[in-house]
Amino acid sequence: MKRTLLEVFCGLAALVLMVSLHQQVARLEGKQQDVAALERKVEKAVAAVAAADDAGTSELAAVREQILAQTEARMQMLEKQLQAAATGSAQAKAIADELARNRQDASMFRSQLSTDFERTKALVDAYISEVRAKDADASLRLTQAKADIATLANQIYRDPSELTRTMLLPTVQLNGDDTVGSGTIVFSGPNPQHGGKVETYALTAHHVVRNILADTPKAAQDGFEVTIYLPNEKLVVKGRMITALPKIDSALVQLFTDRALPFVANVLPRTETTGIKVWDHVCAVGCPLGTDPVPSHGEVSSLRNELNGSNYWMINAPTYFGNSGGGIYRADTKQLIGVFSKIYTHGKGAPIVIPHMGLCTPIAAVYEWLAAEKLDHLLQSSTVPQVDLAQLAAPAK
Numbered sequence: 001m002k003r004t005l006l007e008v009f010c011g012l013a014a015l016v017l018m019v020s021l022h023q024q025v026a027r028l029e030g031k032q033q034d035v036a037a038l039e040r041k042v043e044k045a046v047a048a049v050a051a052a053d054d055a056g057t058s059e060l061a062a063v064r065e066q067i068l069a070q071t072e073a074r075m076q077m078l079e080k081q082l083q084a085a086a087t088g089s090a091q092a093k094a095i096a097d098e099l100a101r102n103r104q105d106a107s108m109f110r111s112q113l114s115t116d117f118e119r120t121k122a123l124v125d126a127y128i129s130e131v132r133a134k135d136a137d138a139s140l141r142l143t144q145a146k147a148d149i150a151t152l153a154n155q156i157y158r159d160p161s162e163l164t165r166t167m168l169l170p171t172v173q174l175n176g177d178d179t180v181g182s183g184t185i186v187f188s189g190p191n192p193q194h195g196g197k198v199e200t201y202a203l204t205a206h207h208v209v210r211n212i213l214a215d216t217p218k219a220a221q222d223g224f225e226v227t228i229y230l231p232n233e234k235l236v237v238k239g240r241m242i243t244a245l246p247k248i249d250s251a252l253v254q255l256f257t258d259r260a261l262p263f264v265a266n267v268l269p270r271t272e273t274t275g276i277k278v279w280d281h282v283c284a285v286g287c288p289l290g291t292d293p294v295p296s297h298g299e300v301s302s303l304r305n306e307l308n309g310s311n312y313w314m315i316n317a318p319t320y321f322g323n324s325g326g327g328i329y330r331a332d333t334k335q336l337i338g339v340f341s342k343i344y345t346h347g348k349g350a351p352i353v354i355p356h357m358g359l360c361t362p363i364a365a366v367y368e369w370l371a372a373e374k375l376d377h378l379l380q381s382s383t384v385p386q387v388d389l390a391q392l393a394a395p396a397k
Contacts, residue, residue, distance in 0.1 A: 071106045163295070166334040169263035171285050171293035171326060172202050172255070173227040174209070174239065176216035181208030182286035182293070182326030183226070183253060184336060187378040188261040200255040201378050202226070203366065204325030205341050206244045209251045213241075226255050229293060230263075245369045248310050248361050249341040251325075252375065265327055267379040268335040273364035276313070276330075276337055278303060284317040284358070286326025286340060297331060298356065305359055312341060312359035319343055319358040328360045333384045337363050 079099065174181045183204035190196040212224045223238035237257045244251035280300045285293055298317030305312045315328060319340060328338035338360035345351035363379075370376040 071102055074102055163334070165263055166266060167283055167285050167327065167329050168293050168295060169229055169231070170265040171229065171287070173229075173287040173290070173293070174204060174212060174253070174325065175225040175227065175290075176212030176219060178215040179208065179211040180287065180290040180322050181205060181212070181324045182322065182340070183208075184265050184285075184325075184327035184339070185228075185255075185261060185263065186265050186267060186336070187380055188259075188264050190260075191378075193377070198258055198260050200257055200259075200261055201242070202239070202253045202255060203327075203339050204251050204253055205339060205361075206246045206249045206251040207341075208325045209241045209244065209253065210246075223256065226253070228255070228257075228261065230261075235259075243373050243375065247308065248365045248369060250339055250361050250366055250369060252370070252373075252378070264380060265329075265336040266334065266384070267381050268330065268333075268337045268363055269381045270364070270367045270376075273337075273362065273367065276300060276303070276362075281331035282315050282317055282337070283329045283331045283334075284315060284319050284323060284326065284340060284360075285329065286319065286323035288320035288322040290322055293326075301357075307342075307359070310365070311362070313338055313362055315358050315360060316356040317358070318355040320353065320355055323358070335381075335384065339363075339366065 170185045172183045172185060174183055181204060183202035185200060185202045188200040189198060191199040209224075213220050216224060223240045226237050226239035228235040228237060235257070237255050239253045239255050242252045242254050278300050281297065282300055283295050283297050285295050287293055296318045298315050300313060301316045302314040303311075305314050313328075315338075317328075319326075320343065323340050323343070326340045327336050328340055329335060330337055340358060340360045342359045344354040344357035344359075346354060367376055367379065370379065
């Protein structure tokens with residue numbers, strides 16, 4: 001009963017937080033509209049000023065020209081009077097003084113006209129820049145608020161059928177005589193590099209394939225068994241390692257089937273691989289001890305764990321023997337972010353497994369390796385649909 005009440009209160013708290021974020025978005029959208037309207041008014045005014053400067057300032061230009069013409073005419077008259085006056089006389093001195101004042105007034109008038117125009121233009125430009133900066137800030141905060149809502153919604157709203165499609169069903173099991181491991185289908189369909197032939201590929205850990213080839217001699221010639229999981233059936237096919245990079249404990253396996261399989265992992269885009277952080281929620285999917293695929297949840301514990309010259313991420317999602325080669329996914333977007341590699345053990349004689357201390361190969365390292373092999377086109381990425389707030393009220397299927 002207490003647990004039920006706690007779950008209800010937690011759910012209500014989460015919904016209240018989402019409503020608050022939604023209201024924040026509404027306010028930001030309103031402010032953004034106000035800023036946009038104000039910017040349009042300013043731009044309209046500036047356009048009007050520009051139009052007036054180009055076509056509608058004839059009256060101002062006429063006044064300016066009239067004043068300047070009168071001043072210049074006055075200066076010409078004074079120059080003639082100065083020539084006619086006796087040199088050195090009081091009259092000549094008075095005319096010369098007045099002529100100098102007129103020249104100074106004309107120069108000052110031209111300078112003031114130019115300064116007033118430049119000052120007005122600078123003020124308008126500064127105001128427009130300020131309005132646009134506020135608009136950009138409002139847009140940024142609006143985008144962030146929407147992203148926060150989407151993230152929270154994805155964490156709260158969990159569709160079991162979607163989780164199964166996106167993370168469980170792309171998982172395969174690799175089997176040898178004494179070895180079992182996991183893998184993740186990353187490509188299934190027409191391969192443009194092989195004339196559009198339907199091919200299927202899975203990522204796994206190199207040590208899984210190495211151990212299978214060591215304890216199952218015929219696997220090198222005939223291939224090893226790979227179990228594919230479909231909603232109503234298990235499909236057992238042969239697999240063969242195409243390429244591997246032991247340094248990062250990763251291998252690419254081709255599955256020999258003519259069927260284009262419907263469930264393929266959505267790989268985190270290469271441009272987003274630097275966005276993974278400690279505390280990010282993850283889901284580890286694999287076949288521990290040879291079971292059918294099972295998920296476990298946890299977080300990214302560490303991003304720096306050097307082993308044999310390569311860097312691995314540590315996760316605290318529970319894992320065990322057989323998880324090796326399985327997929328590590330972002331829990332919110334369900335995107336593949338790594339390949340499970342190793343699990344910590346403690347002790348020498350009878351080592352104890354530490355299931356919440358697992359290491360995985362970051363997908364960035366896989367991208368780099370497959371790009372060098374000219375096979376990175378096999379890593380498929382697609383847009384992650386965001387959960388609509390209205391879906392939160394819908395029952396899970």
